[in-house]
Amino acid sequence: MKTYIVKRILSAIPLLLMISFLCFVFINMIPSDPAEVALRVRQTPVITEDAILQVREELGLNDPYLIRYLRWVGNCLKLDFGVSYTNPSRTVLGEISRCFPATFILAMSSLVFVIVLSLPVGFFCAVYKDSLFDRIVRGIVFMTTAMPAYWVGLLLIWLVSIRWDLLPTSGSGSIKHLILPSITVALTYISTYIRLIRNNMLENMKEDYVLYANVRGLKQSTILVRHILKNSLHTCIVAIGMSVPQLMAGTIVVENVFAWPGLGKLCIASIFNRDYPVIQTYVLLIGTLFVVFNLLFDIIQSIADPRLRREVS
């Protein structure tokens, strides 16, 4: 067991290195000269050729690529991501940590919506397969996969906030502000999980242990909850856990619809302002979260499900 976990953690390292290398290449591919940008950031009044050469030497831009990459990784480990291009008085770390909580709250509350709605609906869809309820849910699920999230957000704003005047249209600050954006984020993912739970349970129903439980004469409700649901939940919890970074990345569009002051809004604003260090750090952050969450839930799954451990070893 221990060896498996250690192996799994070690296998994540090359992936993290690749992601960080991509991010590094990304900032080095931009058309502007970092030395010139550094001078502008320091608010040097006149930028001369000599000054640029001097700064190049000072920042170590003449060093080989690999050394610069290693130095950059070292800085990132010290949480030093440089300063924003558009507003030199702000560090990238400050910008990201200012916006991170908002996105985190939004992602978490939509995760709650996803779990609360998709688990029971998927469960009942599987139990009453091909019933009217199942068919209606399948129809809705099919429609939501075709609906763009931002349009759903706009319709919700119009219906709930403008027509009924129940919730604020945009911004943040209270729980009321949180409801509409998190429903919008959740809607795109709920359909996936309803389908996942439904199909998983239907697959489990065909297993031999269910037949045996039936032969033993157990109550149907006991079989459904204690056996089938319990077995399906393993996969679903892992899948939902791994999708947390996806939820955080998925908030980009919704944040812009609802003017939610999180990372997504920062990212889009940075794209328009060509504020490359912020974009780079954002990509690095989400990429790292992806790897970390995958690793975490892989390990959790291997602890929860002994069968997988045997397969690996």
Add this chain to the structure above:
Amino acid sequence: MWRRFLKNKMAVIMMAFLATIALAGVFAPILAPNDPYANNILNKFAGFSLQYPLGTDQLGRCILSRMIYGIRPTLFLSLLTMTGTIGLGCILGLLAGYFRGPVEEIIMRAVDVMMSFPSQIMVFAVVALLGVDVRNVILANVLIKWAWYARMIRTNVMKYRDKNFVLFSRCVGSGEPFILFRHLLPSIASEMAVLATLDIGWAILNISTLSFLGLGVQAPIPEWGAMLNEAKNVMTTNPVQMIAPGLAIVIVVAAFNLLGDALRDALDPKEVEV
């Protein structure tokens, strides 16, 4: 295969429906009642009328005409994305699956890295790097999606590589390109068609989302995502304006998804029961 396809009512209906939409886009200048760019500020937010069947937008432009012209970028760009994706994925997947060894190693490691990245973030990163433009959006979509196709095609090629007809072909002295393109490609074409049809819906959603954020198709050009972006700004005064483009996206994407499902049923009757 075609006979089974024609028997599948859903597939035929969806195919006909999408063909109609595409034709409407091609013949937009004839079908559209008004010029999609002609603005008339005095007649903004007009309701439904004979001259403006879906009303007018914030600049007094005919919404129906803009919807019909909007078919062009939506379908054309998504088809372009899929062509690029499949082309790139196909070449690399065939190479990786057919020539084992270092070629495969390099391609598959690249695929692993591409797939470990969240695709949405990659699109934004590429657009940020190359600048805000439609071409870059297409490029970004191709760059993030090719890995899926490369992996799938490689798996399929491995499945067919040691089949007898391929071994025989090599025995009688067929060249490698001949085997790749005349034997392996047709064997996996049907499965790819299904996947591509399902992914066109994804491409349409993705491109319209970026246009909505202002990163893709730019404002005066009639594109459904960009139209929704304009509608968002006048939501309180004229909410009707956002209904038509949104519905259009839903219907077209749903049609592509249904067509993809129907194609899969037609090609592989075993999977129908699930």
